[in-house]
Amino acid sequence: MNEPLLELRDLRKHFPLRDALGRARGAVRAVDGVSLAVARGTVLAIVGESGCGKSTLGRLALRLIEPDAGSVRFDGEDLRALSPAALRARRRDMQLIFQDPFASLDPRMTVGAAIAEPLRLHRIVPRGGEASRVAELLERVGLRPESAQRWPHEFSGGQRQRIAIARALASGPRLVIGDEPISALDVSVQAQVVNLLADLIRDLGLTFVLISHDLGVVRHIADRVAVMYLGSIVEEGAAATVFAAPRHPYTRALLAAVPGRGIKAPPIEGDVPSPIAPPAGCRFHTRCPHAEALCREQPPILAGGDHRAACHLQDRLPPAPPLQEAEPGGDRLRRLQAFFQPAGTEA
Ligand code: SF4
8 A cells, every 4th residue: 555645543531520610520431552554545434423533533633622642644754743833835735514504504604604714724826816715616516607606695505515625625635524414404405415425535535434323324425434432443354345244243233223225143232331431352342242350451453464353253253244235336326316316226
């Protein structure tokens, strides 16, 4: 593999808890030793239940929050070693699309001003050239250039997310992180926005990190998948391999929960344990139907070459049943179109 565009090594972030008197009372172990690499021009999906640390990991990767330990390398450069000014300049190459387009756009700025802001900040177009670049970006995300004169509240949720995507693309980033970019939208427009993202990823050669709990969408646009549980990666590999032959019981259970499209696996019992005091040994052992004594005592290591899993029994578990859904093949757009057709209507 070429040198990855983004490389995370043993990243940790614990948020300290304090009582009313300011005394330390433990910490939320949001991200606890994550190592990942994202190859150029590929899509890595980070999946897991709410509270598993995936959004914190996305913000650590962009150095929007400071890690307690570990390194973040972008294009070979250690982001933690950059001065504030150098980091600001680097931000041009790395953008985040937020979940909630209602919160991510300033209601006091017209759409045009919001998209032009990063153009000005990073001096991307010569003075006077902003309006035409804004118009181009709006058209690129499927909106009319005249939208630049209007205000965010005049648009629907799906249109606002398109505006947020245009703003994220304004600086010409090489890496975009989408934090649940469709989950706040009406189901009726989710497919359109995912199709737009897939189109942009392909046409602009973006490197994209998709943070999502929606394995259905992930399966159809990701090249690689990392599954997070309680602050750690429990499985990582090529998306086709992970979906066809998941090794970790947690991944199998997540896939089983994709309605009508996943695999059969024992359901996960109970809630995610508290990240303040995660279980000893394998953190999944309190919910795992295969847990044995070793699992309660010793944390498993993420191992297995190109398809890694953190499970003591990964070589002893019965093979996962095959996916029920026919693989439509082809490029991302075709796979997405097939995914968003009602179940049972695929060609
Ligand atoms: Fe389950 Fe044990 Fe594997 Fe953890 S290590 S996932 S408890 S079988």
